[in-house]
Amino acid sequence: MKRSIRKLPTNSATSSKPLRYVVAGLILRGEHPHREVLICQRSRHKPMGLKWEFPGGKVELGESAEEALARELNEELGIDAKVGPELTAIRHNYRNGGAIHIQFFTIESFTGELKNVVFHDMQWSTLERLPEFDFLAADSTLIRELAEGKLL
Numbered sequence: 255m256k257r258s259i260r261k262l263p264t265n266s267a268t269s270s271k272p273l274r275y276v277v278a279g280l281i282l283r284g285e286h287p288h289r290e291v292l293i294c295q296r297s298r299h300k301p302m303g304l305k306w307e308f309p310g311g312k313v314e315l316g317e318s319a320e321e322a323l324a325r326e327l328n329e330e331l332g333i334d335a336k337v338g339p340e341l342t343a344i345r346h347n348y349r350n351g352g353a354i355h356i357q358f359f360t361i362e363s364f365t366g367e368l369k370n371v372v373f374h375d376m377q378w379s380t381l382e383r384l385p386e387f388d389f390l391a392a393d394s395t396l397i398r399e400l401a402e403g404k405l406l
Contacts, residue, residue, distance in 0.1 A: 271352040273345075277323040278310030280341060281361040282406070283378065289406065292368070293387060294330075295375040304374060306387040308358065319357045327361070331376075332369035335361045341405055346392035356392060360406075381406065 281292040294309050296302060311326035313319055320337040327335045338360040347353045370376050379387065381400045389397050399405045 271350075274352070274354045275313040275319070276310060276354050276356045277313055277319045277326065278308040278356055278358050279323050279327055279335060279337070279361040280308055280358060280406075281327075281335070281364070288380070290378040290380055291384070291400070292376060293379050293384070293389075294370075294373040297372060297374050302390055304388070306389045307393060309373075309376075310356075320359065323359055327364070330372050332371060333364040333366040335364040338362050342396060342399075344392060344395060348391075354392060358396060 282289060283292075284290050292309065293306050295304055295306050298304050309327055309330050310323055311330070313322040314325075317325070319340075323337050324335055327333055341358045341360055343355065343357045345353065345355045368376075381403070384397045384401050387397075396405070
C-alpha cells in the first residue's frame with residue numbers, strides 16, 4: 255500500500271521555513287542479541303558534518319515515503335532495498351526555526367553490495383552501542399529507545 259506525504263501548513267507567525275519531510279532506513283543484520291544496524295557519518299562538508307545518522311534523505315514531490323527511501327538508499331549506498339514497515343516517526347524543530355518530520359523504516363533485506371558513495375564513514379553497530387556515537391539531535395530519542403530495547 256502506497257502512502258503519500260502531504261505537506262501540512264506552517265504557521266508563519268512561528269516559522270518562516272516550511273516543514274521538510276525526510277525518511278531514514280535502519281538497515282539491520284543478525285539476530286537478537288547480536289543484531290546490528292548500519293550507521294553513517296555525514297561528510298565533513300555537509301551541514302552538521304561528521305554527525306552520525308541513518309541513511310536516507312528528503313521526500314521529493316510525488317514520491318511516497320517508501321519510494322523516497324528506496325531511491326535515497328540506492329543513491330547513497332548503491333543498493334536496492336526492500337523497505338519494510340515504518341518503525342516510528344519524529345518531528346524535530348531546529349533552533350534556526352526549521353522543522354523536519356522524519357519517518358524511520360526497517361530494511362531487512364537488499365540486493366547489491368554496500369558502497370560508501372556520500373558519507374565520511376559507515377559502520378555496523380549493535381543497538382546497545384548506538385549512544386556512544388555523536389548522532390544528529392533529531393535522532394536522539396530513537397537512539398535511546400533502540401539502545402534500551404524498546405523498539406526492535
